[in-house]
Amino acid sequence: MNEQGMQSAEKAVSQVLGAGSITWTSDVNGNFFGWVKLCDSKSLLSIAPPLAEIGARLMTVTAYGNDKFGRIAGHGIAYHFDLDGVVVTVSVCLPDSPPRVPSITPWFQNADWNEREFAELYGIILEDHPNPRRLFLDKGLDAAILDRLVPLSTMMNGASTSTLWEKVFAGKQLPEWTKGENNS
Amino acid sequence: MTSTTYTLPVGPLHVALEEPMYFDIQVEGETVRSVELAAGHVHRGMEALAMQRNYFQNVTLTERVCSLCSNSHPCTYCMAVENLSGILVPQRAQYLRVIADEVKRIASHLFNVGIMAHLTGFDSLFMHAMEIREIMQDAKEGVYGNRMNLGQCIISGCRRDIDDSTGPFLLGQLELLKPQLDELYGVFERDPLIRTRTRGIGLLSFEAAKRHAVVGPVARASGVAYDVRRKAPYAVYPDLDFEVQTDTKGDVHSRALLRLREAVESVKIIKQCLRQMPEGPINIKAIPPIPPGEAVARSEAPRGELFYYLRSDGKDTPQRLKWRVPTYMNWEALQDMLANCQVADIALIVNSIDPCISCTER
């Protein structure tokens, strides 16, 4: 049912990256998902204009660490577009450090918030963004919080959990051994 | 800036706003000159939490993103997991998911139009709309056990079946609801006060709607006929008969009426589901491990398109779980809608996009 979207996406992408650069998957209801991989963040600038031209709608942008515990360096950013019911995800790898990425706001106005968000969460540097302020994070928090925090919290219990639980256990007049760290 | 201009801080804890959000509004007399939106008050770092919790815990966690669309979130999350791991959800469970979604949609839309009446000071109408919503709240409590967080979706299906006792109960509540909903539509359509206050304000043209890429009822009221249930159907929506509601006026009034019409469509959908639902299991007992890879899933939440992106590295917690809620798209369009409006209309216009801050800021 979304043949047209597929075709125009195929055309726009292969125009820039050559044929076969988009792979397709589908779900049980016959909805198609296109996947494009870019290895250079600069090529984003060449693929954004043709996508904008065929009327793609930027749905959102996801940034991620190549490994969430930070054991492998590098980040990726996935740009999710909608073309009349077809979802095309363009993933960009950002191997260099510090990670940099050009802004696509000239073609997709609503990229504004998405870009600010990943910039503050992952410390990714945005080039040519019209309004690169913080979006959600409180001033008291460090930038790139997702990069730093996840390794820290690999211990299952965070600080406030253990304090609260100590109070719960303390209130019950249980034997001494219950008050130690969680040991099961 | 002239001397008659002054700054009016709205929020973050403002009675008109259901949730903490903050605007600095430059006001000249009673007219708004510029609006500065500040976000982040409900930012709970949920995406980081989702990366620390395992796939089971994330069902509950995503349900708490926002309690007004609290079925769409876990449902779309489960769809993403199922897309990634190739789990086939039983047909009956698909129907149950649609029913839960539509029940939530009715309640959410009624809440929004009720709040609109409240913001115009029409408290009697607000109470009337909320009383009608109570019918749906009772249905949720009776069928699922909670008035807001249904806890219906799990990976591979649903938790609670609609059986011989809850099925007729739900149907009875719908029969009770339908005539009252129709009457309410008439009131909202014709009441002179509602018309005076809400028509022609918060305008969003078709072009602006396209430019801001708005979704959901906001887009549909501006003439953008995009409904994920039809454009990229999921669950059993292809087998169901309903109409995508659109309008072209793009003002506060048309958005409210559109929501009420959608609620009526939802009643229709639930009735069809209850009729067509096949027998069978409602979930799969053995869930395979989640393989490494990436997947996306979409659904039409009450406020518009909801999008989930899941990236797995094969462990029992997601490598990355990201979601984009409808308000995230609609929020920036407020800049257009609020331009040169009156102070008294700010709350009405903001409410007309049915803002869900806790969704947006996560």
Add this chain to the structure above:
Amino acid sequence: MLQFLSKLAPRSPWIYRINAGSCNGCDVEMATTALIPRYDVERLGCKYCGSPRHADVVLISGPLTLRVRDKVLRVYNEIPHPKVTVAVGVCPVSGGCFRDGYSVGADIDHYIPLDVIVPGCPPRPQAIMEGVLKAVEVWRARLEEGICSHS
């Protein structure tokens, strides 16, 4: 006379809601409880007020996010004594699902003493009403104590 007043005063509990970063669930239920005919808290003398300075009973929901913390504390301090705090939902007490998030404070009790707790996610309106009634008891006890200590 004062004894008599302290009996009468808690029969007019005015309610104020603070949303400290909640997911809407408790918030919507509080609005439902406070404003709609089915529960009609006005028959208990309750009135929902828009300004913290008019409030007696404060309903708090949400896990107290970092960004909203100072603002919540400011609003809380604007409420005249004697005031009673009711935590609606489990988030203000323990953070619920959101505990250990990097921008969640979780133990609201550290900043604002919680007098009454209404567990639930979200609690049903009847439970919130029970919470308000409990808060009125706490308030009455406090008034009586205060008067005793004055005399």
Add this chain to the structure above:
Amino acid sequence: MTDILEAAFAILIFPGGLFALALGLFLKGTDRKVLARLQRRVGPPLYQPVLDIIKLMTKETLIPSTANEVAFRLAPVLGLTGVLVTAAVMPIGGVWSGVNGLGDLLILLYLLPIPAMGLMLAGGASSSPYGALGFSREMCLMFAYEMPLIASFLAVAVRVGGATGSLLSLPAIMDYQFQHGPLLFDPVMLPAALALILFIPGTMGSGLFDIPEAEPEVIEGPLLEYSGPLLAVFHLMSVVKLVVVLELAVALLCPNPLVAGGGAGVLANLAWHICKCLVLLMVSVTCFRAATGRLRLDQGFSFFVKYTSPLALVSLGLAFMLR
């Protein structure tokens, strides 16, 4: 000496003072109860406004650090005093014919805005942007609703004065109605009566005209920063104001007593008067509020200019032609 005592009695006990307060609280309680019924609620007990006042008396008074403290404390007191004085000059048909020389429509024109001025002072003193916004809204709306009030006053005066010229004294207006029947049933005065009935929700800020204290827009405007006893004084002021405007409308439109003569008749007349106030309250405040929401400031303003004022002017014109 007796004049002073009489005036003091009028201001402190009856018909101002205690009586007005009690009547006002009773009217307020009834209003809330009936409103609740119209919304399918049980509603608060009838004496709830009294409990509210008692509660507020036990609360702490907070004064915002940025506020002008003197003006902040003075505003409610000024408002209440003004409105109590106004209540004292209100005549009650068959019970009380007003303080000599004070019951004049011109004086009322000066006395009636005092509560609004108290609110404006409060809004200005609290130095919050919402207070300021409430202040400007109150002022704007006051201009709008004073116009039809003046016009209907004049219409009444001309009609009552007849060929001899206009009469502005309230006792004289009442006397006219005792002889010629209530003005409410005078077809010439019907438009003015309507304007007067619409003036009541305007000045009380209810229904369509709940603009200066609109909760979701300006968070109760001028009252935003008030707490404790000072807020209680404002509440008392508003209930007495309710009594004043209702009694004024009753005096202008239908002051006729139930029975003539003194003794037990006075009590019957008093009860009759309260009944009339209640009916007027139901029509112009309670039902009006239940059936409508609030207009925007500009819409509220033009409502008075477009509909209410012309109504009163029609009566005025007719009264002129027919005298």
Add this chain to the structure above:
Amino acid sequence: MLPFLKIMLRNLILGPSTDPFPFAPAKTHKNFRGCAVFDPEKCILCGICRHVCAAGAIQLRVSEDGSGMQYMLWHNSCVFCGMCAHYCPTGALTMSDNWHLVHTGAEMFSNCISSFIPFGECAQCGAKIQPRTQAIIDKIGERSPERFLLCPKCKRESIVRNVAKVNHLPAEENP
């Protein structure tokens, strides 16, 4: 012209729709998801409840002497999602319809389920195994109740013996 007037008039005639609560008990549907109820007799200490609990409301701690585990469910952290009850293999955890949970701030930390679950003992060697109360045997151990009471080691040995017996028999008959 005023469509709401009709509704208002009807409201007046129909009278209040207010629930009698709090002056009379409120109606509670039997499906209501209230606080969790724990039956220590049925718990096998598998920990699945803790695994699926997004709110971290469940804790299990092994006692010092290794004789059992302390089971704790803190209602003030529980988000009433019912995942624990859904995944509990023995039905030890269920969601009741009890919503009367209001308590004062002083009871904040004591509002919990606290139960000591002793480990079972292997019927053969006495090693500590998961609890084996009668309720559990009835629920999940009915296929071979004797073997169900053994520790993994003894269970393995018993299976091996059985297999050996089966394999051995024909060998003896055919010399």
